[in-house]
Every structure is written in C-alpha cells, then in structure tokens.
Amino acid sequence: MFYITTAIDYANGDPHLGHALEKIGADAIARYHRMRGDHVHFLIGMDEHGQKVAQAAAAEGVTPQALVDRVAARFQAMWERLGISNDQFIRTTAPEHAIGVKALIERIFERNPDDFYEKTYAGWYCVGCEAFKTDSEIVNGQCGLHPTRTLEWVEEWNWFFRLSRYRDFLRTHFATHPTFLGPESRRNEILALLDQGLEDVSASRSRLGWGIPFPRATRDGDLQTTYVWFDALPNYLTATGYPDPSYSARWPAQLHVVGKDITRFHCVIWPAMLHSAGLPLPAAVWAHGFVTLAGGERFSKSAGVHVELAEAVERYGPDAFRYFMLREVPFDGDGAFSWERFGERYTADLANAFGNLASRSIAMVERYCAGVVPAGEPNEIDAADAADYARYREAMDGTRGYLLQDALRSVWLTVARGNEYVDRQAPWKLAKDPTQRTALERVLATLIRQLIRQAAHLAPVLPERAEELWRQLGAPGSVHAQRFGAPLAALDPTGWRVIRGDSLFPKEREPVAPSLP
C-alpha cells in the first residue's frame, strides 16, 4: 500500500498556482507508483474550519458550510480539469472527520492523560480579525489588517498539548530515519528547531466558533473548539476511516507532500500527536517549494496572490501546464512562473523535440511500412535510454529526493537521442535504396520502441497526451496500465498498426494576450 497525501487546502479563496504545483507533483508520484504496480491511495482535500472561513462567510452573508461547499466544488473542478488522480477527497467539515478527530484526542487522553492539560494562553488579540496575532503579523504595534484598531492583550483558558515532552523522541526519530523529511535543507531547519527545544501548543480555543467541539470540557465546564493542529493534521488519519479498525490497512501514510511553510507542523506536531496516541508515524514528508513570479512575489496556500490559474491551464492544455510546472519549478525549491518561459518550454520541449519526434517517427512508419511497425532488436539506443530511465526512477521514487524536474530532464535526454538518431540514420535515404530495407526497418522499429518508453515514463506527468501517443502508436490497452520494469522492457511493438493523428502539442494556435509578464 502506497498511501500518499497532499496538504489540505484552506478554503478561503480559489485555487492558484501554488495549490496546483503541489497536486500535480503528488499526482505524478502517485501515478508513477501505480505504474510500478503498487496499490496506491492518493488523498487530497480541504481544510474548512477556522476564523477566516467564518469571517469570509459572514462577510458574504452565507453560512460557513455554504461557503466551503462552494469553494470545495471549485477546487475539485480544477483538480479534475488538471487530471489529478486522487482516490479520495477529504473535507474537514465531514462528520466522519469529526468522529476521527474526537477518537484521536480521546485515545491520547487514555494513553497519555498527562499530555493534555489546561493552561492560560495569552497573546495580542485583534478584535477585527477575532484572532490572536503573532509577532510577525503585528506592524507597529497594530494588526496589519486592522491598523485602526487597538490590539488587546487577551488571556484565555485552553487545553494544551504537551509537545515539549516529545523533543527527544523526535530527535531520535530523525536520527534513525534519515529520509523522514526531505529535502535536506528542510530537515536541517527542523533539527535546528528541535535543538532549541519545543513549547507546548494549544489544543483548543474558546473564541473560535467554526470547528470541531473539543471532546472534553475544561475544569470550569467550558466546551471549547478544537484548535487547528488537532483539526487539520489528523485528516490524513481520519481519511482512512479511523477509528474503525480497518484504518490500519492504510495507515501509516507513506508520503505526505506539503509546502515548505508547513513543514514544522507535519514533522514535529503531527508525529508527536501520533506517538502520543500510540499510532505509527508516516514514513516520509516531502516539503516542496513555491511558485514565484518574476518580481519575487510568492504563492503560498493563503498568501492571497492570484495568477489566473485557469488561464494558465487553458493556454496549452492541462498536460502542458503540468509539464511546465514540474519541469520549471524544482520540486525541492522555488521556481518562477512566466508566460514567456511557458511559451519557450512548450515550443522547444513539447512541440519541437518530443511532439515532433513522435510525429516524424509515426509518419515514416506509415509512409515506408504501410503503417505496420517492423521488427527490430534492441540496440545501443535502447541501452543508452535505459541509463536515463534509471535516473528517472531515482528521481520519481524519492531515492535521492523527489526531484521530479530531474526525472523529466532524463526523459528529454532520450528524446534528444531520438532526434539525433533519426538524422544520423536518415531513414528517408535508406527508403530510396531497396537493398537497405532491413536497415530502414531497424531504424523505424528503434524509434517506435523509444516512443513506447517515452509515453510510459511521461504518463505520470502527461496522462492525457501520453495516452493519445499510445493510441497513435497502435499500442494495445492503456498506457496507464503499463508496468515499469520487465513488462515494459519486454513490450515488443512489432506488428502494431500506427494511427497517425493530430499533433500531440500543436503550435499554430495563437496564444491569448498575456495578463502577466
């Protein structure tokens, strides 16, 4: 079981490039594992509680539930358009989630009763935001969002979780599980944090209305609302059906794909919660970077900055967008989005290099072999490609980190090899000489074998276009049903009937006027 998750998105706006990057990256990993033969369960979803949602709903004059229903529908529509292959979509407002959260908290109360205790939480409270503010949110002693209001020093009686107790456990876990968190830079940051020591965190809030009731009243009889850590993070667990015993069939998760800004929550608070409850920890957390703009403005989950995601997706289609995001934004760091770059990548990589290689190869099989793929034995081209695919594999399976951009780079090395091979062999010349018939067939068979592998290895990133190429190659079944390794290596296209179709990545269409640099 390969259980992979993305962070759940906060329901206070429309999906943007940052949301999309994370889903696309995780989707590629999930699809890759399916094609390895793993039993994959891919979870994404929404975080729908909290003050900001409640306020946004109030501002619109709708109920919070109505608001999040609408937002969730928009997100789901976008993920569908992008070909995200999630098996499940969890929403924290779902009744089953509340049941799971309550069960998790109760389990901690039972196993480690000392881990929950009551204490006063104190901080600067902004009446306008109806929320506590951190130092970074306070500008000149005022709330950045409500500069005219005065911040009040407010204290409230809350449930706390004894996170501090888990420092040594976490340090040991990081030491004994070197691949628990990647990339390396994020791991080092968390190790530094653990060296500093940990403070306990709030588990409930009294002034928060929109959320899951904390299962136990405080000593003065106050039934509070579960604070974010114990509401949002457990979604990965509650999605398995927890506390139904069947949850153990899926838990623990193999991989949490999250943004670098929430690494700490996933690598410190979440593991501590699980350990306190006596539940196994996820195998790994991968913290990806952000999509930036030329000006350096960044997209994070709730930064509120928007590029027209829909426009970017429709410019060259969902698959091209998926490719651009994963190729241009290194999955272990930040990368910039620009229309110019997008255009260059589309033309150079997708249309000219890959699309055209497919086009010219299929056209020659049709022209010189009546559309039937001739026989041919694997040769030095296959061997060279195999070395590139070995690197592809390492990038996709996380062996040295989920460097998806390197996986794509590797595939494109095989594409370049194919184009070079065609020019060197010049099949159009061989075709003019009947005595060169065997050589011609060998060349064309080699090209088709290359395309088979390219289609398969690109299927996780270009699910729809790879399938279309598969169809044009006259290959049986679906490209997504292929299995990496021996089965793919043994696949012989001899006798397939190619079906020349439209260009995989057409260039003629005139781009819409860009709205961004």
Add this chain to the structure above:
RNA sequence: GGCAGGGUAGCUCAGCUGGUUAGAGCACGGCACUCAUAAUGCCGGGGUCGCGGGUUCGAGUCCCGCCCCUGCUACCA
C-alpha cells in the same frame, strides 16, 4: 541579531575530495537535411566564475574579510 544555503554565459542551472583552452539546456547567429508540427542535426558567438585579500607550482573549487539574496528563528491556515 543567530543558524543554514546561495551569488558561474541574456535566462535556468551543473561544476566531486583544487590541475590541461570553465560546461549543459533554452534564447541568438551560420551551415546541412527534408521523414516531421518551417520541425531536426551540426557548428559557432557569448562568462573579470559577487568584491577584495591570502595559501599554493596552480583556485570557480581551500582560508580570511566585505557586499547582496533566500530560508528558518513555532500556535495563519
């Protein structure tokens, strides 16, 4: 402020434990070819390797100082 990581061709970056004329892709220029989405292949122009010292026969690659950028430095999801 502290800790960490960076500043290499127009752009994005590779350059391992110091060693012949500093590399790749894209972009740009020329040539070749015609199967192909005027695509592809080949060749080429282009870099004070952030700045200043130092060690060394020799430094992008080590040491010191400085400048600049980014991340982290916990209760916003």
